[in-house]
Amino acid sequence: MSILTFRNVSLRYPPQPGRKGAGEKRVLDGINLQVASDELVAVIGRSGSGKTSLLNLAAGFLAPSTGTITVDGAPVRGPGADRAVVFQDDALYPWLDARDNVAFPLKLKGVPLGERRARAQALLDRVGLADAGDRNIWELSGGMRQRVGIARALAAEPRFLLLDEPLGALDALTRTRMQEFLLRIKAESGAGALLITHSIEEALLLGTRVVVLSPNPGRLTAEIEAGFNAEVRAGASVAAVKASPIFKRMHAGLTGLIHSGDDEELAA
Ligand SMILES: Nc1ncnc2c1ncn2[C@@H]1O[C@H](COP(=O)(O)OP(=O)(O)OP(=O)(O)O)[C@@H](O)[C@H]1O
Ligand SMILES: [Mg+2]
Structure with missing residues:
Protein backbone atom coordinates (compact mmCIF):
# COMPACT_ATOMS: atom_id res chain seq x y z
CA MET A 1 0.00 0.00 0.00
CA SER A 2 1.38 3.39 -1.03
CA ILE A 3 0.28 6.79 0.23
CA LEU A 4 0.57 10.17 -1.45
CA THR A 5 0.42 12.92 1.16
CA PHE A 6 0.01 16.70 0.97
CA ARG A 7 0.88 18.29 4.30
CA ASN A 8 0.05 21.97 4.85
CA VAL A 9 0.77 22.72 1.23
CA SER A 10 0.44 26.21 -0.16
CA LEU A 11 1.33 27.52 -3.58
CA ARG A 12 1.94 31.06 -4.75
CA TYR A 13 2.72 32.03 -8.30
CA PRO A 14 5.17 34.92 -8.65
CA PRO A 15 3.90 38.29 -9.89
CA GLN A 16 3.67 38.42 -13.64
CA PRO A 17 5.78 41.21 -15.09
CA GLY A 18 3.83 43.69 -17.16
CA ARG A 19 0.49 42.92 -15.52
CA LYS A 20 -0.72 46.02 -13.72
CA GLY A 21 -1.56 45.65 -10.04
CA ALA A 22 -0.80 41.96 -10.07
CA GLY A 23 1.10 40.87 -6.98
CA GLU A 24 1.97 37.37 -5.98
CA LYS A 25 -0.95 35.06 -6.61
CA ARG A 26 -1.95 32.76 -3.77
CA VAL A 27 -3.42 29.76 -5.49
CA LEU A 28 -3.51 27.03 -2.84
CA ASP A 29 -3.52 27.31 0.90
CA GLY A 30 -3.36 24.83 3.79
CA ILE A 31 -3.89 21.74 1.67
CA ASN A 32 -3.89 18.50 3.64
CA LEU A 33 -4.77 15.43 1.63
CA GLN A 34 -3.88 11.76 1.49
CA VAL A 35 -4.45 9.33 -1.34
CA ALA A 36 -3.91 5.61 -0.73
CA SER A 37 -3.44 2.89 -3.35
CA ASP A 38 -6.95 1.56 -2.88
CA GLU A 39 -8.53 4.97 -3.34
CA LEU A 40 -9.65 7.17 -6.17
CA VAL A 41 -9.85 10.66 -4.77
CA ALA A 42 -11.84 13.02 -6.98
CA VAL A 43 -11.09 16.73 -6.67
CA ILE A 44 -13.88 19.00 -7.78
CA GLY A 45 -13.95 22.77 -7.93
CA ARG A 46 -14.76 25.63 -10.17
CA SER A 47 -12.55 26.83 -12.98
CA GLY A 48 -9.55 28.63 -11.55
CA SER A 49 -9.84 27.10 -8.08
CA GLY A 50 -6.40 25.51 -8.42
CA LYS A 51 -7.16 21.91 -9.41
CA THR A 52 -4.52 21.64 -12.11
CA SER A 53 -2.02 23.39 -9.84
CA LEU A 54 -2.71 20.74 -7.19
CA LEU A 55 -2.12 17.96 -9.69
CA ASN A 56 1.06 19.61 -11.00
CA LEU A 57 2.38 19.67 -7.45
CA ALA A 58 1.69 15.96 -7.02
CA ALA A 59 3.35 15.29 -10.37
CA GLY A 60 6.41 17.26 -9.28
CA PHE A 61 6.10 19.75 -12.16
CA LEU A 62 5.76 22.49 -9.51
CA ALA A 63 7.21 22.77 -6.02
CA PRO A 64 5.04 23.95 -3.11
CA SER A 65 5.74 27.39 -1.61
CA THR A 66 5.29 25.89 1.86
CA GLY A 67 4.50 22.42 3.15
CA THR A 68 5.51 19.04 1.81
CA ILE A 69 4.32 16.42 -0.63
CA THR A 70 5.50 12.88 -0.06
CA VAL A 71 5.08 9.41 -1.52
CA ASP A 72 5.43 6.82 1.23
CA GLY A 73 7.26 9.37 3.33
CA ALA A 74 9.79 10.36 0.65
CA PRO A 75 9.51 13.99 -0.50
CA VAL A 76 8.47 14.58 -4.11
CA ARG A 77 11.31 16.51 -5.72
CA GLY A 78 10.27 16.36 -9.35
CA PRO A 79 8.49 14.15 -11.85
CA GLY A 80 9.01 10.42 -11.36
CA ALA A 81 7.94 7.09 -12.78
CA ASP A 82 6.02 6.37 -9.56
CA ARG A 83 3.45 9.04 -10.57
CA ALA A 84 1.96 8.97 -14.06
CA VAL A 85 -0.02 11.87 -15.45
CA VAL A 86 -2.92 11.77 -17.93
CA PHE A 87 -4.05 15.12 -19.32
CA GLN A 88 -7.35 16.25 -20.82
CA ASP A 89 -5.83 16.45 -24.27
CA ASP A 90 -4.13 13.18 -24.81
CA ALA A 91 -0.65 14.71 -25.25
CA LEU A 92 0.49 11.71 -27.30
CA TYR A 93 3.54 11.90 -29.55
CA PRO A 158 3.14 3.84 -11.33
CA ARG A 159 2.06 3.89 -7.73
CA PHE A 160 -0.27 6.80 -8.51
CA LEU A 161 -2.30 7.89 -11.50
CA LEU A 162 -2.74 11.65 -11.68
CA LEU A 163 -5.65 12.41 -13.98
CA ASP A 164 -6.48 15.98 -15.03
CA GLU A 165 -9.93 16.01 -16.65
CA PRO A 166 -8.98 12.88 -18.63
CA LEU A 167 -12.49 12.49 -20.04
CA GLY A 168 -13.31 16.18 -20.38
CA ALA A 169 -13.00 16.36 -24.16
CA LEU A 170 -15.18 13.33 -24.93
CA ASP A 171 -18.82 13.25 -25.99
CA ALA A 172 -21.37 12.10 -23.40
CA LEU A 173 -21.74 8.51 -24.62
CA THR A 174 -18.03 7.88 -24.97
CA ARG A 175 -17.49 9.51 -21.60
CA THR A 176 -19.87 7.11 -19.85
CA ARG A 177 -18.10 4.12 -21.40
CA MET A 178 -14.72 5.55 -20.45
CA GLN A 179 -15.85 6.08 -16.85
CA GLU A 180 -16.52 2.36 -16.50
CA PHE A 181 -13.24 1.65 -18.24
CA LEU A 182 -11.30 3.96 -15.94
CA LEU A 183 -12.69 2.27 -12.84
CA ARG A 184 -11.76 -1.18 -14.12
CA ILE A 185 -8.25 -0.15 -15.17
CA LYS A 186 -7.63 1.67 -11.91
CA ALA A 187 -8.67 -1.37 -9.88
CA GLU A 188 -6.57 -3.75 -11.99
CA SER A 189 -3.47 -1.57 -11.81
CA GLY A 190 -3.45 -1.39 -8.01
CA ALA A 191 -2.41 2.27 -8.29
CA GLY A 192 -3.97 5.04 -6.24
CA ALA A 193 -5.65 7.76 -8.27
CA LEU A 194 -6.13 11.49 -7.98
CA LEU A 195 -8.80 12.59 -10.44
CA ILE A 196 -9.44 16.22 -11.27
CA THR A 197 -12.83 16.90 -12.77
CA HIS A 198 -15.31 19.70 -13.42
CA SER A 199 -18.17 17.26 -13.39
CA ILE A 200 -19.96 16.69 -10.08
CA GLU A 201 -21.57 13.61 -11.56
CA GLU A 202 -18.21 12.15 -12.58
CA ALA A 203 -16.63 12.92 -9.21
CA LEU A 204 -19.44 11.17 -7.34
CA LEU A 205 -19.52 8.21 -9.68
CA LEU A 206 -15.80 7.52 -9.78
CA GLY A 207 -14.48 8.78 -6.47
CA THR A 208 -14.15 6.62 -3.40
CA ARG A 209 -13.83 10.06 -1.85
CA VAL A 210 -14.75 13.45 -3.26
CA VAL A 211 -13.02 16.59 -2.03
CA VAL A 212 -14.17 20.10 -2.84
CA LEU A 213 -11.59 22.75 -3.68
CA SER A 214 -12.90 26.27 -3.05
CA PRO A 215 -11.19 29.17 -4.80
CA ASN A 216 -9.17 32.26 -3.83
CA PRO A 217 -7.01 30.76 -2.51
CA GLY A 218 -7.79 27.11 -3.13
CA ARG A 219 -8.71 25.33 0.08
CA LEU A 220 -10.22 21.93 0.63
CA THR A 221 -13.55 22.81 2.17
CA ALA A 222 -15.48 19.56 2.11
CA GLU A 223 -14.91 15.85 1.88
CA ILE A 224 -17.46 13.18 1.08
CA GLU A 225 -17.18 9.40 1.07
CA ALA A 226 -18.91 7.95 -1.98
CA GLY A 227 -19.76 4.30 -2.53
CA PHE A 228 -20.95 4.39 -6.14
CA ASN A 229 -17.55 3.42 -7.49
CA ALA A 230 -17.85 0.05 -5.71
CA GLU A 231 -21.38 -0.46 -7.06
CA VAL A 232 -20.22 0.07 -10.65
CA ARG A 233 -17.27 -2.27 -10.19
CA ALA A 234 -19.66 -4.86 -8.75
CA GLY A 235 -21.62 -4.74 -12.00
CA ALA A 236 -24.26 -2.01 -11.56
CA SER A 237 -24.81 0.04 -14.70
CA VAL A 238 -23.65 3.64 -14.66
CA ALA A 239 -27.09 4.75 -15.87
CA ALA A 240 -28.87 2.94 -13.02
CA VAL A 241 -26.49 4.36 -10.41
CA LYS A 242 -26.96 7.91 -11.69
CA ALA A 243 -30.74 7.50 -11.64
CA SER A 244 -30.86 6.34 -8.02
CA PRO A 245 -32.40 8.71 -5.42
CA ILE A 246 -29.32 8.61 -3.20
CA PHE A 247 -27.05 9.60 -6.10
CA LYS A 248 -29.35 12.50 -6.93
CA ARG A 249 -29.44 13.62 -3.31
CA MET A 250 -25.66 13.57 -2.98
CA HIS A 251 -25.35 15.36 -6.32
CA ALA A 252 -27.61 18.15 -5.09
CA GLY A 253 -25.66 18.35 -1.82
CA LEU A 254 -22.32 18.64 -3.60
CA THR A 255 -23.67 21.23 -6.01
CA GLY A 256 -24.73 23.32 -3.02
CA LEU A 257 -21.28 23.00 -1.43
CA ILE A 258 -19.48 24.07 -4.57
CA HIS A 259 -21.67 27.08 -5.17
CA SER A 260 -22.10 28.13 -1.55
CA GLY A 261 -19.56 30.98 -1.84
CA ASP A 262 -21.20 32.59 -4.86
CA ASP A 263 -23.21 35.27 -3.04
CA GLU A 264 -20.26 36.55 -1.00
CA GLU A 265 -18.18 36.65 -4.13
CA LEU A 266 -20.74 38.67 -6.02
CA ALA A 267 -21.11 41.06 -3.08
CA ALA A 268 -17.34 41.51 -2.73
N1 LIG B 1 1.93 29.37 -14.22
C1 LIG B 1 1.08 30.22 -13.66
N2 LIG B 1 1.44 31.48 -13.31
C2 LIG B 1 0.56 32.33 -12.72
N3 LIG B 1 -0.71 32.02 -12.43
C3 LIG B 1 -1.14 30.79 -12.76
C4 LIG B 1 -0.30 29.82 -13.39
N4 LIG B 1 -1.00 28.67 -13.60
C5 LIG B 1 -2.23 28.92 -13.12
N5 LIG B 1 -2.33 30.18 -12.62
C6 LIG B 1 -3.51 30.77 -11.97
O1 LIG B 1 -3.80 30.00 -10.82
C7 LIG B 1 -5.21 29.83 -10.67
C8 LIG B 1 -5.53 28.35 -10.63
O2 LIG B 1 -5.26 27.76 -11.90
P1 LIG B 1 -5.50 26.22 -12.20
O3 LIG B 1 -5.12 25.99 -13.60
O4 LIG B 1 -4.82 25.42 -11.15
O5 LIG B 1 -7.08 26.11 -11.99
P2 LIG B 1 -8.09 24.92 -12.37
O6 LIG B 1 -8.94 24.71 -11.15
O7 LIG B 1 -7.36 23.77 -12.90
O8 LIG B 1 -8.99 25.60 -13.51
P3 LIG B 1 -9.74 24.86 -14.75
O9 LIG B 1 -10.92 24.19 -14.14
O10 LIG B 1 -10.14 26.02 -15.60
O11 LIG B 1 -8.78 23.95 -15.41
C9 LIG B 1 -5.84 30.59 -11.83
O12 LIG B 1 -6.23 31.85 -11.36
C10 LIG B 1 -4.74 30.70 -12.85
O13 LIG B 1 -4.89 31.87 -13.60
MG1 LIG C 1 -7.35 22.78 -14.75
Whole structure:
Protein backbone atom coordinates (compact mmCIF):
# COMPACT_ATOMS: atom_id res chain seq x y z
CA MET A 1 0.00 0.00 0.00
CA SER A 2 1.38 3.39 -1.03
CA ILE A 3 0.28 6.79 0.23
CA LEU A 4 0.57 10.17 -1.45
CA THR A 5 0.42 12.92 1.16
CA PHE A 6 0.01 16.70 0.97
CA ARG A 7 0.88 18.29 4.30
CA ASN A 8 0.05 21.97 4.85
CA VAL A 9 0.77 22.72 1.23
CA SER A 10 0.44 26.21 -0.16
CA LEU A 11 1.33 27.52 -3.58
CA ARG A 12 1.94 31.06 -4.75
CA TYR A 13 2.72 32.03 -8.30
CA PRO A 14 5.17 34.92 -8.65
CA PRO A 15 3.90 38.29 -9.89
CA GLN A 16 3.67 38.42 -13.64
CA PRO A 17 5.78 41.21 -15.09
CA GLY A 18 3.83 43.69 -17.16
CA ARG A 19 0.49 42.92 -15.52
CA LYS A 20 -0.72 46.02 -13.72
CA GLY A 21 -1.56 45.65 -10.04
CA ALA A 22 -0.80 41.96 -10.07
CA GLY A 23 1.10 40.87 -6.98
CA GLU A 24 1.97 37.37 -5.98
CA LYS A 25 -0.95 35.06 -6.61
CA ARG A 26 -1.95 32.76 -3.77
CA VAL A 27 -3.42 29.76 -5.49
CA LEU A 28 -3.51 27.03 -2.84
CA ASP A 29 -3.52 27.31 0.90
CA GLY A 30 -3.36 24.83 3.79
CA ILE A 31 -3.89 21.74 1.67
CA ASN A 32 -3.89 18.50 3.64
CA LEU A 33 -4.77 15.43 1.63
CA GLN A 34 -3.88 11.76 1.49
CA VAL A 35 -4.45 9.33 -1.34
CA ALA A 36 -3.91 5.61 -0.73
CA SER A 37 -3.44 2.89 -3.35
CA ASP A 38 -6.95 1.56 -2.88
CA GLU A 39 -8.53 4.97 -3.34
CA LEU A 40 -9.65 7.17 -6.17
CA VAL A 41 -9.85 10.66 -4.77
CA ALA A 42 -11.84 13.02 -6.98
CA VAL A 43 -11.09 16.73 -6.67
CA ILE A 44 -13.88 19.00 -7.78
CA GLY A 45 -13.95 22.77 -7.93
CA ARG A 46 -14.76 25.63 -10.17
CA SER A 47 -12.55 26.83 -12.98
CA GLY A 48 -9.55 28.63 -11.55
CA SER A 49 -9.84 27.10 -8.08
CA GLY A 50 -6.40 25.51 -8.42
CA LYS A 51 -7.16 21.91 -9.41
CA THR A 52 -4.52 21.64 -12.11
CA SER A 53 -2.02 23.39 -9.84
CA LEU A 54 -2.71 20.74 -7.19
CA LEU A 55 -2.12 17.96 -9.69
CA ASN A 56 1.06 19.61 -11.00
CA LEU A 57 2.38 19.67 -7.45
CA ALA A 58 1.69 15.96 -7.02
CA ALA A 59 3.35 15.29 -10.37
CA GLY A 60 6.41 17.26 -9.28
CA PHE A 61 6.10 19.75 -12.16
CA LEU A 62 5.76 22.49 -9.51
CA ALA A 63 7.21 22.77 -6.02
CA PRO A 64 5.04 23.95 -3.11
CA SER A 65 5.74 27.39 -1.61
CA THR A 66 5.29 25.89 1.86
CA GLY A 67 4.50 22.42 3.15
CA THR A 68 5.51 19.04 1.81
CA ILE A 69 4.32 16.42 -0.63
CA THR A 70 5.50 12.88 -0.06
CA VAL A 71 5.08 9.41 -1.52
CA ASP A 72 5.43 6.82 1.23
CA GLY A 73 7.26 9.37 3.33
CA ALA A 74 9.79 10.36 0.65
CA PRO A 75 9.51 13.99 -0.50
CA VAL A 76 8.47 14.58 -4.11
CA ARG A 77 11.31 16.51 -5.72
CA GLY A 78 10.27 16.36 -9.35
CA PRO A 79 8.49 14.15 -11.85
CA GLY A 80 9.01 10.42 -11.36
CA ALA A 81 7.94 7.09 -12.78
CA ASP A 82 6.02 6.37 -9.56
CA ARG A 83 3.45 9.04 -10.57
CA ALA A 84 1.96 8.97 -14.06
CA VAL A 85 -0.02 11.87 -15.45
CA VAL A 86 -2.92 11.77 -17.93
CA PHE A 87 -4.05 15.12 -19.32
CA GLN A 88 -7.35 16.25 -20.82
CA ASP A 89 -5.83 16.45 -24.27
CA ASP A 90 -4.13 13.18 -24.81
CA ALA A 91 -0.65 14.71 -25.25
CA LEU A 92 0.49 11.71 -27.30
CA TYR A 93 3.54 11.90 -29.55
CA PRO A 94 2.23 12.27 -33.12
CA TRP A 95 5.45 10.96 -34.68
CA LEU A 96 5.07 7.61 -32.92
CA ASP A 97 2.39 5.00 -33.60
CA ALA A 98 0.05 3.90 -30.80
CA ARG A 99 2.28 1.03 -29.65
CA ASP A 100 5.43 3.13 -29.49
CA ASN A 101 3.57 5.82 -27.58
CA VAL A 102 2.67 3.26 -24.94
CA ALA A 103 6.22 1.87 -24.99
CA PHE A 104 7.84 5.29 -24.57
CA PRO A 105 8.11 5.28 -20.73
CA LEU A 106 9.70 1.82 -20.98
CA LYS A 107 12.25 3.21 -23.42
CA LEU A 108 13.12 5.88 -20.85
CA LYS A 109 13.61 3.11 -18.30
CA GLY A 110 16.02 1.33 -20.66
CA VAL A 111 13.80 -1.69 -21.37
CA PRO A 112 15.07 -3.38 -24.60
CA LEU A 113 13.05 -2.88 -27.80
CA GLY A 114 11.54 -6.35 -28.12
CA GLU A 115 10.42 -6.47 -24.52
CA ARG A 116 8.96 -2.99 -24.52
CA ARG A 117 6.99 -3.64 -27.71
CA ALA A 118 5.59 -6.83 -26.15
CA ARG A 119 4.67 -5.07 -22.93
CA ALA A 120 3.09 -2.18 -24.86
CA GLN A 121 1.04 -4.67 -26.84
CA ALA A 122 -0.18 -6.31 -23.63
CA LEU A 123 -1.22 -2.88 -22.34
CA LEU A 124 -3.05 -2.11 -25.59
CA ASP A 125 -4.87 -5.44 -25.18
CA ARG A 126 -5.87 -4.41 -21.67
CA VAL A 127 -7.37 -1.10 -22.79
CA GLY A 128 -9.27 -2.76 -25.63
CA LEU A 129 -7.01 -1.60 -28.46
CA ALA A 130 -5.36 -4.88 -29.36
CA ASP A 131 -5.46 -4.12 -33.10
CA ALA A 132 -4.55 -0.44 -32.97
CA GLY A 133 -0.82 -0.71 -32.24
CA ASP A 134 0.33 0.15 -35.77
CA ARG A 135 -2.05 3.05 -36.20
CA ASN A 136 -0.96 6.65 -36.30
CA ILE A 137 -2.32 8.86 -33.55
CA TRP A 138 -4.37 10.93 -35.99
CA GLU A 139 -6.14 7.76 -37.12
CA LEU A 140 -7.61 7.20 -33.66
CA SER A 141 -10.84 8.63 -32.20
CA GLY A 142 -10.73 10.86 -29.11
CA GLY A 143 -11.76 7.99 -26.83
CA MET A 144 -9.14 5.70 -28.35
CA ARG A 145 -6.47 8.35 -27.91
CA GLN A 146 -7.35 8.72 -24.24
CA ARG A 147 -7.08 4.95 -23.84
CA VAL A 148 -3.63 5.03 -25.44
CA GLY A 149 -2.72 7.83 -23.00
CA ILE A 150 -3.92 5.73 -20.08
CA ALA A 151 -2.06 2.65 -21.36
CA ARG A 152 1.10 4.79 -21.60
CA ALA A 153 0.55 6.01 -18.03
CA LEU A 154 0.23 2.41 -16.85
CA ALA A 155 3.39 1.30 -18.67
CA ALA A 156 5.74 2.51 -15.97
CA GLU A 157 3.65 0.67 -13.33
CA PRO A 158 3.14 3.84 -11.33
CA ARG A 159 2.06 3.89 -7.73
CA PHE A 160 -0.27 6.80 -8.51
CA LEU A 161 -2.30 7.89 -11.50
CA LEU A 162 -2.74 11.65 -11.68
CA LEU A 163 -5.65 12.41 -13.98
CA ASP A 164 -6.48 15.98 -15.03
CA GLU A 165 -9.93 16.01 -16.65
CA PRO A 166 -8.98 12.88 -18.63
CA LEU A 167 -12.49 12.49 -20.04
CA GLY A 168 -13.31 16.18 -20.38
CA ALA A 169 -13.00 16.36 -24.16
CA LEU A 170 -15.18 13.33 -24.93
CA ASP A 171 -18.82 13.25 -25.99
CA ALA A 172 -21.37 12.10 -23.40
CA LEU A 173 -21.74 8.51 -24.62
CA THR A 174 -18.03 7.88 -24.97
CA ARG A 175 -17.49 9.51 -21.60
CA THR A 176 -19.87 7.11 -19.85
CA ARG A 177 -18.10 4.12 -21.40
CA MET A 178 -14.72 5.55 -20.45
CA GLN A 179 -15.85 6.08 -16.85
CA GLU A 180 -16.52 2.36 -16.50
CA PHE A 181 -13.24 1.65 -18.24
CA LEU A 182 -11.30 3.96 -15.94
CA LEU A 183 -12.69 2.27 -12.84
CA ARG A 184 -11.76 -1.18 -14.12
CA ILE A 185 -8.25 -0.15 -15.17
CA LYS A 186 -7.63 1.67 -11.91
CA ALA A 187 -8.67 -1.37 -9.88
CA GLU A 188 -6.57 -3.75 -11.99
CA SER A 189 -3.47 -1.57 -11.81
CA GLY A 190 -3.45 -1.39 -8.01
CA ALA A 191 -2.41 2.27 -8.29
CA GLY A 192 -3.97 5.04 -6.24
CA ALA A 193 -5.65 7.76 -8.27
CA LEU A 194 -6.13 11.49 -7.98
CA LEU A 195 -8.80 12.59 -10.44
CA ILE A 196 -9.44 16.22 -11.27
CA THR A 197 -12.83 16.90 -12.77
CA HIS A 198 -15.31 19.70 -13.42
CA SER A 199 -18.17 17.26 -13.39
CA ILE A 200 -19.96 16.69 -10.08
CA GLU A 201 -21.57 13.61 -11.56
CA GLU A 202 -18.21 12.15 -12.58
CA ALA A 203 -16.63 12.92 -9.21
CA LEU A 204 -19.44 11.17 -7.34
CA LEU A 205 -19.52 8.21 -9.68
CA LEU A 206 -15.80 7.52 -9.78
CA GLY A 207 -14.48 8.78 -6.47
CA THR A 208 -14.15 6.62 -3.40
CA ARG A 209 -13.83 10.06 -1.85
CA VAL A 210 -14.75 13.45 -3.26
CA VAL A 211 -13.02 16.59 -2.03
CA VAL A 212 -14.17 20.10 -2.84
CA LEU A 213 -11.59 22.75 -3.68
CA SER A 214 -12.90 26.27 -3.05
CA PRO A 215 -11.19 29.17 -4.80
CA ASN A 216 -9.17 32.26 -3.83
CA PRO A 217 -7.01 30.76 -2.51
CA GLY A 218 -7.79 27.11 -3.13
CA ARG A 219 -8.71 25.33 0.08
CA LEU A 220 -10.22 21.93 0.63
CA THR A 221 -13.55 22.81 2.17
CA ALA A 222 -15.48 19.56 2.11
CA GLU A 223 -14.91 15.85 1.88
CA ILE A 224 -17.46 13.18 1.08
CA GLU A 225 -17.18 9.40 1.07
CA ALA A 226 -18.91 7.95 -1.98
CA GLY A 227 -19.76 4.30 -2.53
CA PHE A 228 -20.95 4.39 -6.14
CA ASN A 229 -17.55 3.42 -7.49
CA ALA A 230 -17.85 0.05 -5.71
CA GLU A 231 -21.38 -0.46 -7.06
CA VAL A 232 -20.22 0.07 -10.65
CA ARG A 233 -17.27 -2.27 -10.19
CA ALA A 234 -19.66 -4.86 -8.75
CA GLY A 235 -21.62 -4.74 -12.00
CA ALA A 236 -24.26 -2.01 -11.56
CA SER A 237 -24.81 0.04 -14.70
CA VAL A 238 -23.65 3.64 -14.66
CA ALA A 239 -27.09 4.75 -15.87
CA ALA A 240 -28.87 2.94 -13.02
CA VAL A 241 -26.49 4.36 -10.41
CA LYS A 242 -26.96 7.91 -11.69
CA ALA A 243 -30.74 7.50 -11.64
CA SER A 244 -30.86 6.34 -8.02
CA PRO A 245 -32.40 8.71 -5.42
CA ILE A 246 -29.32 8.61 -3.20
CA PHE A 247 -27.05 9.60 -6.10
CA LYS A 248 -29.35 12.50 -6.93
CA ARG A 249 -29.44 13.62 -3.31
CA MET A 250 -25.66 13.57 -2.98
CA HIS A 251 -25.35 15.36 -6.32
CA ALA A 252 -27.61 18.15 -5.09
CA GLY A 253 -25.66 18.35 -1.82
CA LEU A 254 -22.32 18.64 -3.60
CA THR A 255 -23.67 21.23 -6.01
CA GLY A 256 -24.73 23.32 -3.02
CA LEU A 257 -21.28 23.00 -1.43
CA ILE A 258 -19.48 24.07 -4.57
CA HIS A 259 -21.67 27.08 -5.17
CA SER A 260 -22.10 28.13 -1.55
CA GLY A 261 -19.56 30.98 -1.84
CA ASP A 262 -21.20 32.59 -4.86
CA ASP A 263 -23.21 35.27 -3.04
CA GLU A 264 -20.26 36.55 -1.00
CA GLU A 265 -18.18 36.65 -4.13
CA LEU A 266 -20.74 38.67 -6.02
CA ALA A 267 -21.11 41.06 -3.08
CA ALA A 268 -17.34 41.51 -2.73
N1 LIG B 1 1.93 29.37 -14.22
C1 LIG B 1 1.08 30.22 -13.66
N2 LIG B 1 1.44 31.48 -13.31
C2 LIG B 1 0.56 32.33 -12.72
N3 LIG B 1 -0.71 32.02 -12.43
C3 LIG B 1 -1.14 30.79 -12.76
C4 LIG B 1 -0.30 29.82 -13.39
N4 LIG B 1 -1.00 28.67 -13.60
C5 LIG B 1 -2.23 28.92 -13.12
N5 LIG B 1 -2.33 30.18 -12.62
C6 LIG B 1 -3.51 30.77 -11.97
O1 LIG B 1 -3.80 30.00 -10.82
C7 LIG B 1 -5.21 29.83 -10.67
C8 LIG B 1 -5.53 28.35 -10.63
O2 LIG B 1 -5.26 27.76 -11.90
P1 LIG B 1 -5.50 26.22 -12.20
O3 LIG B 1 -5.12 25.99 -13.60
O4 LIG B 1 -4.82 25.42 -11.15
O5 LIG B 1 -7.08 26.11 -11.99
P2 LIG B 1 -8.09 24.92 -12.37
O6 LIG B 1 -8.94 24.71 -11.15
O7 LIG B 1 -7.36 23.77 -12.90
O8 LIG B 1 -8.99 25.60 -13.51
P3 LIG B 1 -9.74 24.86 -14.75
O9 LIG B 1 -10.92 24.19 -14.14
O10 LIG B 1 -10.14 26.02 -15.60
O11 LIG B 1 -8.78 23.95 -15.41
C9 LIG B 1 -5.84 30.59 -11.83
O12 LIG B 1 -6.23 31.85 -11.36
C10 LIG B 1 -4.74 30.70 -12.85
O13 LIG B 1 -4.89 31.87 -13.60
MG1 LIG C 1 -7.35 22.78 -14.75
